[in-house]
Amino acid sequence: MAAEREPPPLGDGKPTDFEDLEDGEDLFTSTVSTLESSPSSPEPASLPAEDISANSNGPKPTEVGLDDDREDLFAEATEEVSLDSPEREPILSSEPSPAITPVTPTTLIAPRIESKSMSAPVIFDRSREEIEEEANGDIFDIEIGVSDPEKVGDGMNAYMAYRVTTKTSLSMFSKSEFSVKRRFSDFLGLHSKLASKYLHVGYIVPPAPEKSIVGMTKVKVGKEDSSSTEFVEKRRAALERYLQRTVKHPTLLQDPDLRQFLESSELPRAVNTQALSGAGILRMVNKAADAVNKMTIKMNESDAWFEEKQQQFENLDQQLRKLHASVEALVCHRKELSANTAAFAKSAAMLELLSDYIRLIAAVKGVFDHRMKCWQKWEDAQITLLKKREAEAKMMVANKPDKIQQAKNEIREWEAKVQQGERDFEQISKTIRKEVGRFEKERVKDFKTVIIKYLESLVQTQQQLIKYWEAFLPEAKAIA
């Protein structure tokens, strides 16, 4: 179908994929159909030439989103069209990702779709569902590796650059194997973008590895000792796990930011992730505000499932923390032992997984919190509506016609808001449910694999020990 149409000229007449969304079918066909129909209300964005020409003759090896101008809706749309496989493109991906504002100001759930006159949430929901279903049945074929940490630069401006290699047969990527160089702040930038887009919708976004000023300073200063190499290695492994988790999430995988991260050779510096920066301080303030908020919100939990799940996660969190502490002690002692006997400490791997999961669970809790906030908004809207109605009633009594009209308008506005709030809330609840289910499955798999790996490495160690002692025995016997 792409071949049939003539490639839309540069710079004008771009169809959006938001047309025709009353069409409740999968978004892809709707996208196509909109492209078939004469384009209307084009997005006034400057477009990179490559993406458009990709239309006509199948996937060209262009870099998705290569252009830094990510305000470009259309790039995504045309890119989608040119794909062979029925990749479904949720509305999310077509969304420009603005500067990160952690506080959610809007009442809309769908990420920042501004002034589109369609029932975006509905379609969003359905398409997401379909994506999920397909993701469950799909062969999940993408492998990510983080390797080759290299020190770039010198002195305090130095940083470690990691090579991110992607091997995939998913056709949403233009190549099947590619690698880029990224630094740690790039990872953090990716995470904050994903978090701002998806967290308040109810998705569990995997948390990024933590910053460590001490560790990085040591590396920067150029100490070549074992602790700094260890630090770099740990960080590399953590980054790899982070990316693998993110990629496993079917919705996040579709995100253009993620793809850009994996594919484009140049990435705009994510300065908001610097440890000491204005954005950092803003984040801290927001976190504090959130904490206070959490304490004051008392939610009437009508849904038993959520309550149970939350309780479960609380318990799990506690248990994992305890286990984490014990395993940390184990790691310490094994290190001591190995330092004294020159063996190898393998329980560190366990530790890694545990700390990852502790943070993941924190992310899960965050998602629950968002839901609470959503609910609160809804409540507020209802209260305001009530107030407005009262005001109107008062006006009626006082018989001021113009004020009455105004009051009526306000009431209508707030009614709409209440409805919206209700819908949002339901939305987020549904999303969370699905996410939690997926999270659980992942967790089971993850834990199992790591545990098995750990035990196998223990077996290996023991076998080596056996070998050494067996070799030693005849020598001991030969002592004369």
Next chain:
Amino acid sequence: METHAEAGKEGKPSCASVDLQGDSSLQVEISDAVSERDKVKFTVQTKSCLPYFARTEFSVVRQHEEFIWLHDAYVENEEYAGLIIPPAPPRPDFEASREKLQKLGEGDSSVTREEFAKMKQELEAEYLAIFKKTVAMHEVFLQRLAAHPTLRRDHNFFVFLEYGQDLSVRGKNRKELLGGFLRNIVKSADEALITGMSGLKEVDDFFEHERTFLLEYHTRIRDACLRADRVMRAHKCLADDYIPISAALSSLGTQEVNQLRTSFLKLAELFERLRKLEGRVASDEDLKLSDMLRYYMRDSQAAKDLLYRRLRALADYENANKALDKARTRNREVRPAESHQQLCCQRFERLSDSAKQELMDFKSRRVSSFRKNLIELAELELKHAKASTLILRNTLVALKGEP
């Protein structure tokens, strides 16, 4: 806390055997030991058909200080200057264990009941192990004395073994301790001086060789002992670590409702068993390796002392020679100088002879003991490693088998 420990060793009852090695005409053992608050009372049992003793079998109760007294008596005795005096047993030290037990008792709210019980068990086992060790040390000391043809005939030894009453040997008070300390300093300074003296030439190659060897050996073995201790402690800590891990895993397991549940529970079990294994590894290492190293550290110190005494005798001899020469040139007090020189010469030669014998004995003893212990250690380690591999493999199979 009262603890009894049996430290029995089989001995041949017949007195007629003229076995040089384990001469059974005098057998000493510590048949019982009681630990009271801060003292340990050993019951020393002697079986002998030697004429010195009034009875053939008797036992007395002795405390640690009395052992030390006996050891010092030997050291100060000029007659035994040419012999390696078996090193004194170390003070029974339950401090560390007691502290840990106390801390555990004070309670930690985050520790579950099972964990607490297990930790208490561990600590009690540790306490018992230390106790057994100290009894063994004291016993070995006595038995070496009894086995040595010269040392066993010491009068103090008989008193120690037989005298029914308390020897009223008070522990060294501060002045005596200080005195002992100073004497040690003087001794090492003296040793340094003697060896540094240009005039002193080692007449015998054998001793020269032994000297260098022993010095080196002593430092090396002290190092090895420290390291072995550290390894042993690390193993022990590792084993202790498994306790909270196992507990946390089992509580996780009871919480889970999905497939992870059985996995966690199995893991908890696994760690429990691993813990026991590691604990055993630690204690084996302790017994076979660390203890042996420690003992030989002290023994080599005793051997070094012997060499020092001999050197001292040699120095005295040389000095006496010089004095004699001086006296001869001045032709005054030649007689006393001569007799003094004679004495020194005799002493020196006596010391040299016995020292030679002793040192060779020491070497053979050391070699055989190392051999035995190292073989046993290797075999035990192998056994434990195989056992843990087995456990791990079984758990792996179980885990993989589940969906």
